[in-house]
Amino acid sequence: MKIKNICCIGAGYVGGPTMAVIAAKCPEVNVTVVDLNAARIDAWNDADLSKLPVYEPGLDKIVEEARGRNLFFSTQVEEAISKAEMIFISVNTPTKTYGSGKGQAADLKYIELCARQIAAVSTTNKIVVEKSTLPVRTAEAIKSILDNTGNGVQFQVLSNPEFLAEGTAVADLLQPDRVLIGGEQTPEGKIAIQALVDVYASWVPAEKILTTNLWSSELSKLTANAFLAQRVSSINSISELCEKTGANVSEVARAIGMDSRIGPKFLSASVGFGGSCFQKDILNLVYIARSYGLAEVADYWEQVILMNDHQKNRFAKKIVRELYNTISGKKIIFLGWAFKKDTNDTRESAAIYVANLLLQEQAELAIYDPQVSEKQIKSDLTLYTDLDADVIANRVHVYKNTDNLFEAAHAIAVLTEWDEFKTYDWATIYKQVTKPAFVFDGRNILSKHELIEFGFKYFAIGS
Ligand code: NAD
Ligand code: UDX
Numbered sequence: 001m002k003i004k005n006i007c008c009i010g011a012g013y014v015g016g017p018t019m020a021v022i023a024a025k026c027p028e029v030n031v032t033v034v035d036l037n038a039a040r041i042d043a044w045n046d047a048d049l050s051k052l053p054v055y056e057p058g059l060d061k062i063v064e065e066a067r068g069r070n071l072f073f074s075t076q077v078e079e080a081i082s083k084a085e086m087i088f089i090s091v092n093t094p095t096k097t098y099g100s101g102k103g104q105a106a107d108l109k110y111i112e113l114c115a116r117q118i119a120a121v122s123t124t125n126k127i128v129v130e131k132s133t134l135p136v137r138t139a140e141a142i143k144s145i146l147d148n149t150g151n152g153v154q155f156q157v158l159s160n161p162e163f164l165a166e167g168t169a170v171a172d173l174l175q176p177d178r179v180l181i182g183g184e185q186t187p188e189g190k191i192a193i194q195a196l197v198d199v200y201a202s203w204v205p206a207e208k209i210l211t212t213n214l215w216s217s218e219l220s221k222l223t224a225n226a227f228l229a230q231r232v233s234s235i236n237s238i239s240e241l242c243e244k245t246g247a248n249v250s251e252v253a254r255a256i257g258m259d260s261r262i263g264p265k266f267l268s269a270s271v272g273f274g275g276s277c278f279q280k281d282i283l284n285l286v287y288i289a290r291s292y293g294l295a296e297v298a299d300y301w302e303q304v305i306l307m308n309d310h311q312k313n314r315f316a317k318k319i320v321r322e323l324y325n326t327i328s329g330k331k332i333i334f335l336g337w338a339f340k341k342d343t344n345d346t347r348e349s350a351a352i353y354v355a356n357l358l359l360q361e362q363a364e365l366a367i368y369d370p371q372v373s374e375k376q377i378k379s380d381l382t383l384y385t386d387l388d389a390d391v392i393a394n395r396v397h398v399y400k401n402t403d404n405l406f407e408a409a410h411a412i413a414v415l416t417e418w419d420e421f422k423t424y425d426w427a428t429i430y431k432q433v434t435k436p437a438f439v440f441d442g443r444n445i446l447s448k449h450e451l452i453e454f455g456f457k458y459f460a461i462g463s
Pocket of ligand 1: 009011014034035037040092110114131162166276277
């Protein structure tokens with residue numbers, strides 16, 4: 001079965017880049033990405049490619065190549081569903097904020113809405129692809145909604161989790177480590193799996209396309225994120241021990257990473273992991289384990305989150321302690337707000353957590369991030385902390401560039417590992433700040449040796 005029309009519901013960080021790459025690599029397939037958020041769709045259609053709603057290196061070129069040819073962004077959800085043979089669901093699946101499972105379970109209301117909308121609109125057979133990250137066995141619920149339309153339309157549900165990381169989304173999509181496709185092991189299920197395999201086979205080598213049953217595919221996504229986050233929490237736990245013992249966490253990471261069984265990636269100690277996926281997906285895994293009565297499994301994975309909270313907390317506390325236990329009225333600079341470099345995404349960024357703690361101590365924050373706006377920073381603080389509105393309005397100062405940023409600052413904290421921070425003239429910065437001058441490098445990106453030579457008191461993570 002050859003797919004000619006794809007619809008993707010959800011034009012976010014996953015739906016947009018993923019569909020742009022499919023369209024670029026499969027010019028014979030029409031790809032329509034739909035979203036309820038009209039402003040987001042307008043931004044995807046903006047003639048000025050710097051206004052795309054997602055900042056990802058290389059994405060503008062891919063969108064420019066395919067948009068208007070076989071890649072379309074639209075708010076006409078029903079029309080796109082009705083035309084497509086294959087529908088990707090790529091809507092958000094945040095942690096539930098109400099009811100049972102509050103604070104842990106995935107909120108599947110958007111997924112269910114999509115399934116109901118597909119069921120209501122479809123008059124021809126469809127393959128429905130779960131692109132969103134979902135709890136294991138969600139396909140069962142989707143299928144149950146789709147199969148009860150009573151109009152004779154046949155649906156196949158596939159799981160095709162997305163493994164891209166933000167900041168490298170385009171490269172990850174063009175050259176994925178693997179593509180995972182789960183489906184029912186029936187003749188119809190296998191035809192659906194093959195149809196999706198054929199889409200990816202336009203650019204992904206056959207040996208990198210894995211097919212499994214539905215539940216393995218759904219569970220693999222949560223497991224992959226749990227393992228990755230666990231590596232970060234593991235190295236972060238060792239970073240604290242390094243600070244006590246004189247060991248250096250970068251040296252330890254290098255030494256263990258050269259063991260081919262361990263490998264060198266995801267061993268950078270930091271102020272703590274952020275992003276929309278790690279915490280949400282582990283909490284979800286914990287919730288699922290508990291719901292099956294697997295208390296030890298749940299506790300084991302929960303520890304990854306607890307260690308991450310501890311790491312963010314101790315970074316903030318260290319700033320307070322080193323600044324003579326009082327930061328009231330002191331100007332503290334945040335270099336970076338995004339949860340990692342090369343993205344404008346701030347969801348679950350460690351910066352939000354650290355800012356909250358420092359503002360509670362009455363600090364004055366001066367924040368600069370090359371891709372994050374003042375509006376976004378203030379909205380993060382409003383939505384995700386209990387700080388009073390006047391604290392956010394009066395004590396948080398967001399800079400569009402580094403002009404006057406460093407003037408009379410009491411401390412500089414690096415929250416995101418943007419490359420440009422490494423290129424700053426730190427000798428001149430030293431002259432501008434209040435003495436003694438403190439740098440807290442939450443990403444270990446600056447040269448300790450150089451900064452100390454310029455006169456800074458320099459604190460890294462794990463050394
Ligand atoms: P996002 O919030 O950026 O985008 C989701 C979009 O879906 C929003 O624009 C929203 O308006 C839209 N939407 C919600 N319900 C809708 C409906 N009924 N009809 C039309 N549009 C609707 O989310 P995201 O970061 O793209 O994540 C999407 C999914 O992919 C999540 O399950 C996430 O866990 C998973 N995922 C994310 C990443 C990542 O790096 N962000 C990576 C892998 C997997
Ligand atoms: C993650 C997964 O990597 C990706 O496969 C999945 O599809 C979505 O979730 P993402 O959250 O976009 O991707 O970025 P990632 O590179 O995994 O970083 C997550 C967080 O961990 C960031 O805050 C990053 O700074 C931090 N991190 C990562 C570290 O602190 N140290 C490391 O060694 C690696």
